[in-house]
Amino acid sequence: CDYDGPAMKTQVPGPRSQELTKQLGEIQNVGAVNFFCNYNESRGNYLVDVDGNRMLDLYTQISSIPLGYNHPALIKLMAHPDNLSTIVNRPALGILPPGNFPEKLMESLLSVAPSGMTRVQTMACGSCSNENAYKAMFIWYRNKERGHNTPSAEDLSSCMVNQGPGCPDLSILSFMGGFHGRTLGCLATTHSKAIHKVDVPSLDWPIAPFPKLKYPLEEFARENAQEEARCLEEAEDQIVKWRHKGKPVAGIVIEPIQAEGGDNHASPEFFKSLRNIARKHGCAFHVDEVQTGGGCTGKFWAHEHWGMDDPGDIVSFSKKLLTGGFYHKNELQPYRIFNTWMGDPSKNLFLTEVLNVIRTENLLEEVTRSGKALLNGLYELQTQYPGILSRARGQGTFCAIDVCDDATRTSIILKARNKGTCTRRHSLRKCFYSMCPPSFSITAFTRFLKLVQVFLKY
Amino acid sequence: CDYDGPAMKTQVPGPRSQELTKQLGEIQNVGAVNFFCNYNESRGNYLVDVDGNRMLDLYTQISSIPLGYNHPALIKLMAHPDNLSTIVNRPALGILPPGNFPEKLMESLLSVAPSGMTRVQTMACGSCSNENAYKAMFIWYRNKERGHNTPSAEDLSSCMVNQGPGCPDLSILSFMGGFHGRTLGCLATTHSKAIHKVDVPSLDWPIAPFPKLKYPLEEFARENAQEEARCLEEAEDQIVKWRHKGKPVAGIVIEPIQAEGGDNHASPEFFKSLRNIARKHGCAFHVDEVQTGGGCTGKFWAHEHWGMDDPGDIVSFSKKLLTGGFYHKNELQPYRIFNTWMGDPSKNLFLTEVLNVIRTENLLEEVTRSGKALLNGLYELQTQYPGILSRARGQGTFCAIDVCDDATRTSIILKARNKGTCTRRHSLRKCFYSMCPPSFSITAFTRFLKLVQVFLKY
Numbered sequence A, B: 001c002d003y004d005g006p007a008m009k010t011q012v013p014g015p016r017s018q019e020l021t022k023q024l025g026e027i028q029n030v031g032a033v034n035f036f037c038n039y040n041e042s043r044g045n046y047l048v049d050v051d052g053n054r055m056l057d058l059y060t061q062i063s064s065i066p067l068g069y070n071h072p073a074l075i076k077l078m079a080h081p082d083n084l085s086t087i088v089n090r091p092a093l094g095i096l097p098p099g100n101f102p103e104k105l106m107e108s109l110l111s112v113a114p115s116g117m118t119r120v121q122t123m124a125c126g127s128c129s130n131e132n133a134y135k136a137m138f139i140w141y142r143n144k145e146r147g148h149n150t151p152s153a154e155d156l157s158s159c160m161v162n163q164g165p166g167c168p169d170l171s172i173l174s175f176m177g178g179f180h181g182r183t184l185g186c187l188a189t190t191h192s193k194a195i196h197k198v199d200v201p202s203l204d205w206p207i208a209p210f211p212k213l214k215y216p217l218e219e220f221a222r223e224n225a226q227e228e229a230r231c232l233e234e235a236e237d238q239i240v241k242w243r244h245k246g247k248p249v250a251g252i253v254i255e256p257i258q259a260e261g262g263d264n265h266a267s268p269e270f271f272k273s274l275r276n277i278a279r280k281h282g283c284a285f286h287v288d289e290v291q292t293g294g295g296c297t298g299k300f301w302a303h304e305h306w307g308m309d310d311p312g313d314i315v316s317f318s319k320k321l322l323t324g325g326f327y328h329k330n331e332l333q334p335y336r337i338f339n340t341w342m343g344d345p346s347k348n349l350f351l352t353e354v355l356n357v358i359r360t361e362n363l364l365e366e367v368t369r370s371g372k373a374l375l376n377g378l379y380e381l382q383t384q385y386p387g388i389l390s391r392a393r394g395q396g397t398f399c400a401i402d403v404c405d406d407a408t409r410t411s412i413i414l415k416a417r418n419k420g421t422c423t424r425r426h427s428l429r430k431c432f433y434s435m436c437p438p439s440f441s442i443t444a445f446t447r448f449l450k451l452v453q454v455f456l457k458y
């Protein structure tokens, strides 16, 4: 039932989208709206808009659609009455879980648990996943400092008025270019774009540089190793400096690939050394896989590419996993982590089925295969247009290429959209990139690459 | 299809719940789990657990079930194929909304917009609703300070490293006993229980006392007026003090009834005066209706009881509204408020139907009627047991009574549960309270009251 290609009727946004944007503008801010969609008519890799345009979708709702649109396996789930009741009655999971909750967790999240992690806490989005992961690290760190898990009377009274020692001066080390969400705690560790942060109060927490690798990697091996060593040294310096400042680093948070920050990669050795620095200084190590998790790198978790038995203390997720949450090691028990919903079992239901499809259809292999075709295509393009394109890079279908300037990039992306291919405008690194669901096929990429090639030619 | 009363087979938690708690304990922290539920078998006001116990539910998933379990109107929604696609394809609402989004917003959230508010931003839970409402107030305040909406180059560069002027030293004034969520920004305004806050870094923001009223109100009119005047004075003092500290108050956040803090009420005059103080000092006024919104006070919004045309600048909601979000006045445009999902249209779908049912079945009148029966019953009980019960209070079905000590309260609640009535243990004010969906009937309350009476007798 998949469509066999794009089919365009109007420019995008078309007249109907423009009309609806005006209507919605009466109710809320529409500054970020691209166009309006007909999700009922969308299928697989093809997104249909309200003007009847059918576009190849390399954007996938900010990387949050795991199997394309209206996957029959997911639609089928709703034929079962038990599942209807799961969708209609959202419980307070932390106090009154449904009877099948342990079993569903085993079938879904636990079946893809990162190495060394046997415990998982569901949440509802990437931000609450990270916020609560930070809280778990703070509580763990304070318990370690105290030598036991019981806050003192002074802790309990001072925290009520936001003061120490109950509200301790602890910090999280994050990286320049990182993105971990937009609620106040997460935002203090987000450093991708000023526009996310400006005018919002923050916390004085340390920030280390993230490596800026030169491409092709083979050619710049020595320079890149030096760059990574510099960043590691700086990270360690910050940990020491903030300890002396009286704001010890309780945890380090990092993405395996900086996504929102412009698709920045680092070597497995970089992450291994950083993990060791965390261990050495007694900081928890939090791998944020909100954007990278779910298979788009060719492994279920991007950190699997590091080849470590003990990749971290906490791994957070959301987006393509449909439910948010975080895995954690036994030592980091998230005591006192609680909210009303603690996730949503209806999302867990769909996740179970998504994982089944990924397994039975060998989609991770498919991602590796089609990701290679995409990356090779990008290599070819940059050889053909060296003045325009550079730094082609990627893992699985999580690929990117830099365009010489904003205007050229925007023009390529808008032209591609009008020809039926949605991809992502990225203002920071002037790159366009794809974050495709595991079901994405080589045919789709070939089509995309051909389009780009045509635009560059004329 | 509603059940006609509780039916108990075992003590609660029963053997099956205990077994499942052990299983879930292998995967996650189960410290807060009460028992496991069979949501498929639950109906209306009756919650069925995995041991086959059927209990009258006065707790309603921490006040987040608007119409009881498995309401036929909600189940019916899933028979329509368009709705299946809404549930299966969660979009990035801020950039690619579905074609029916403006219309669905008009039918649902806009149809119950608070006085003076024509704009609404959906979010996914109470915490992100409040976090983003705070951000909207900060941005509004900075724009006001600057005299225009464009951050300076220095704002943009300093905010990237969490420093001023880009990350300004602004604050939110909150109230002792208030609860606004548990992510870091919200948590800085939450002051209900130490256990929510301890070990988590916070922000140095001002906190004012919330009135502690004496009951019965008729008897303590003068004392209560004095108490409210004292709290208002203190709030104004804090605003002035924090301005001098260099951390001006951008907004005031308050619940119309402090819920998690122990069902604390204040008079309409108190809220009116506070609103004026906000105006006088140029602070935005944020009414947090996450727990009170949705009809349980007998009006759709609790602030309607204040009888004001201009109750606030922002009203946030979640729980019984199924989707989170906030309404705001035109002046408080939430520029730069964005995240991946921006809510969930599938929740909006159910909300539309919930509002239809509330209207067609006149449920707000029903709440007023049955709330009166409940409150009168509580008055009678406290007259009969003056040494044990006191301060019966409430609005609609949002009722509470204080119990003399923790042990007695816990014993009443556990006994009631074993007889088939779930209510809420509240550790702070030693009260038990009910937060019932608008469909709650007088029969249900009578049954509850009779049970409590029997326990107190023996």
Ligand code: FES
Residues within 6 Å of the ligand: A124, A125, A126, A127, A128, A129, A183, B124, B125, B126, B127, B128, B129, B183
């Ligand atoms: S903060 Fe995650 S859903 Fe609200």
